[in-house]
Amino acid sequence: xxxxxxxxxxxxxxxxxxxxxxxxxxxxxxxxxxxxxxxxxxxxxxxxxxxxxxxxxxxxxxxxxxxxxxxxxxxxxxxxxxxxxxxxxxxxxxxxxxxxxxxx
Amino acid sequence: xxxxxxxxxxxxxxxxxxxxxxxxxxxxxxxxxxxxxxxxxxxxxxxxxxxxxxxxxxxxxxxxxxxxxxxxxxxxxxxxxxxxxxxxxxxxxxxxxxxxxxxxxxxxxxxxxxxxxxxxxxxxxxxxxxxxxxxxxxxxxxxxxxxxxxxxxxxxxxxxxxxxxxxxxxxxxxx
Numbered sequence: 001x002x003x004x005x006x007x008x009x010x011x012x013x014x015x016x017x018x019x020x021x022x023x024x025x026x027x028x029x030x031x032x033x034x035x036x037x038x039x040x041x042x043x044x045x046x047x048x049x050x051x052x053x054x055x056x057x058x059x060x061x062x063x064x065x066x067x068x069x070x071x072x073x074x075x076x077x078x079x080x081x082x083x084x085x086x087x088x089x090x091x092x093x094x095x096x097x098x099x100x101x102x103x104x
Numbered sequence: 105x106x107x108x109x110x111x112x113x114x115x116x117x118x119x120x121x122x123x124x125x126x127x128x129x130x131x132x133x134x135x136x137x138x139x140x141x142x143x144x145x146x147x148x149x150x151x152x153x154x155x156x157x158x159x160x161x162x163x164x165x166x167x168x169x170x171x172x173x174x175x176x177x178x179x180x181x182x183x184x185x186x187x188x189x190x191x192x193x194x195x196x197x198x199x200x201x202x203x204x205x206x207x208x209x210x211x212x213x214x215x216x217x218x219x220x221x222x223x224x225x226x227x228x229x230x231x232x233x234x235x236x237x238x239x240x241x242x243x244x245x246x247x248x249x250x251x252x253x254x255x256x257x258x259x260x261x262x263x264x265x266x267x268x269x270x271x272x273x274x275x276x277x278x279x
Contacts, residue, residue, distance in 0.1 A: 032266075035267045
């Protein structure tokens with residue numbers, strides 16, 4: 001019984017470690033997309049983004065990213081939402097960052 | 105007449121011995137899992153690396169320009185110019201990542217080692233307002249392999265790939 005309980009603890013901690021690593025990677029991926037948009041490497045348009053050249057995750061996950069751009073008032077102000085997601089231990093994990101970009 | 109036979113002392117001792125072995129094995133796993141949790145926390149959010157990447161993020165984002173644009177990856181120091189004329193240089197020297205800040209007053213530069221155990225430092229500026237950084241440094245092994253070792257034993261290389269956009273002073277069109 002003690003072994004079963006302890007093995008359960010161990011698995012939970014391993015799962016937590018993988019999820020923490022994956023979350024860290026997703027945040028960095030979303031930041032890379034956002035900085036690319038802000039710096040002009042990526043166009044300010046909505047769509048899927050392939051980050052294979054710019055970003056390598058530290059963990060063994062396959063990160064996918066998408067940008068959603070919405071024009072706001074006044075003209076030149078945009079809301080940019082970056083979504084990064086990956087499958088981590090058979091569960092979808094998603095990180096979303098929303099910010100504003102000023103391109104008058 | 106039915107003969108009732110109780111548990112002998114030997115049988116009792118054997119059962120107790122087996123239970124003790126199981127409890128010991130279980131306790132070992134619990135201790136192992138607790139150590140793993142601590143190691144995980146240290147590995148995922150290494151406070152020193154988080155601080156260094158945060159410092160680099162602010163330096164690049166607050167800069168108005170890179171002094172010498174490198175379109176391809178370069179090992180030279182990254183030199184950033186800030187809106188008030190301050191020059192910030194970040195480069196690798198003998199395994200240390202060194203940050204040097206020089207203001208326009210002509211005083212001595214503020215020179216500090218911000219990260220030790222750095223094995224490679226690369227940067228590039230693929231377009232004028234973007235800086236890519238690639239830093240490789242030594243860390244303790246991953247938690248599941250680190251847990252049974254002493255700290256500092258068998259260091260591994262870890263690589264950070266960072267991209268930051270130059271923004272300049274507050275309120276500009278690059279924000």
